[in-house]
Amino acid sequence: GQNIDQPTEMTATEGAIVQINCTYQTSGFNGLFWYQQHAGEAPTFLSYNVLDGLEEKGRFSSFLSRSKGYSYLLLKELQMKDSASYLCAVKDSNYQLIWGAGTKLIIKP
Amino acid sequence: IAGITQAPTSQILAAGRRMTLRCTQDMRHNAMYWYRQDLGLGLRLIHYSNTAGTTGKGEVPDGYSVSRANTDDFPLTLASAVPSQTSVYFCASSGQGDNTGELFFGEGSRLTVL
Numbered sequence: 001g002q003n004i005d006q007p008t009e010m011t012a013t014e015g016a017i018v019q020i021n022c023t024y025q026t027s028g029f030n031g032l033f034w035y036q037q038h039a040g041e042a043p044t045f046l047s048y049n050v051l052d053g054l055e056e057k058g059r060f061s062s063f064l065s066r067s068k069g070y071s072y073l074l075l076k077e078l079q080m081k082d083s084a085s086y087l088c089a090v091k092d093s094n095y096q097l098i099w100g101a102g103t104k105l106i107i108k109p
Numbered sequence: 110i111a112g113i114t115q116a117p118t119s120q121i122l123a124a125g126r127r128m129t130l131r132c133t134q135d136m137r138h139n140a141m142y143w144y145r146q147d148l149g150l151g152l153r154l155i156h157y158s159n160t161a162g163t164t165g166k167g168e169v170p171d172g173y174s175v176s177r178a179n180t181d182d183f184p185l186t187l188a189s190a191v192p193s194q195t196s197v198y199f200c201a202s203s204g205q206g207d208n209t210g211e212l213f214f215g216e217g218s219r220l221t222v223l
Contacts, residue, residue, distance in 0.1 A: 004151065031209065042199060042214035043152075087152070091210065096167075099151030 002026045004100035006088050011106045012078055020073045020086050020103045028093020034062050034073045035087040037102065043087055046073070075105075083107045112136070115200050115215035122190055123223055130185045130218045132200035140203045141183040142167075142212070143175060145196040152199065158183055190222045 003025045012018040024032070031050040035043040049055055049064035049071060061074040073086055085102040092098055113134045122128055134141065139160045144152040154167030158177040172194060174186045183202075187194055200215040 008149075033209075033211075035212075042216050043212075044214070045211045048209040048211065089152075095210070096154065097152075097212070099153075101149055101151045 002092060002098045004088055004090060004098055006086075006100040006103045008101070009104045009106065011108060012075075014078055014080060014107055014109050016078050017074065017076050018078060018105065020075070020088075020105065022071045022073070022088035022100060024069050024071070024088070024090045024098070024100075026090045026092045026098055029066060030091040030093065030095055032062075032064055032071050033087075033089045033091070033097070034071075035089065036084050037087060038084045046086075078107050080107050080109070113200055113202055113213055113215035115198075115218050117218060118216065119219045121221045121223065124189075124191055126190050128187045128190055128220070130187075130198055130200075130220070132183045132185070132215060133181050134183075134200075134202045134213075135181065136202060136204060136213065137180060138202035138204040138213070139180070141177065142201045142203075143173070143183070143185045144199045144201065145169065146199060146217075147196050155185065155198075187220075190220075192222045194220065195222045196220060 006022045034046040037043040047062040054063045059076045064071045085104045087102045088100040089097045116131045142157045143155040153169045155173050156175040158164045161180045198218045201212040203210050
């Protein structure tokens with residue numbers, strides 16, 4: 001079966017750096033997405049990786065290793081507003097998105 | 110304001126009742142989707158439509174139906190609601206010509222079936 005694994009919850013301190021990991025086992029691979037979802041709101045797009053390596057976008061970076069079935073989202077200079085759930089999703093060989101359950105990130109002052 | 114609009118935002122209904130969740134987008138996106146989100150689970154695809162006039166079944170289609178009469182609208186109908194359909198429902202769309210296939214989500218419809 002297809003599976004996306006990410007930690008259920010993480011805690012970090014304001015101003016620090018946090019890395020949220022995502023491992024996947026899917027039938028084929030056509031890209032990996034990270035979305036941010038604040039409580040009670042809709043998910044919003046953060047990043048997309050289709051080739052191995054690091055994609056940087058401001059305070060957020062996303063890394064992909066296709067051979068390892070692994071990605072991480074790196075958040076720097078954490079702010080209180082970064083408290084949210086972070087969803088990892090992989091597009092499989094049928095171009096359907098398979099979603100992880102999300103990682104709830106709690107930022108403490 | 111361009112985007113996706115869902116209605117209602119919240120609804121409580123009795124088991125056995127029929128319910129339609131509405132979804133409208135003004136971005137001229139070809140593809141539209143309905144997901145449900147439950148605590149501890151990833152988003153699960155109910156139905157999708159790659160273009161107006163076509164629909165397809167997702168991971169959890171039973172008990173739900175959709176139609177896509179035009180590009181903008183993609184309603185989701187629960188013919189006879191059951192308590193297990195209590196969930197938050199998100200409508201989403203994605204545009205052609207975008208290699209990433211980024212999804213744009215509506216604000217969600219919180220449905221409680223008693």
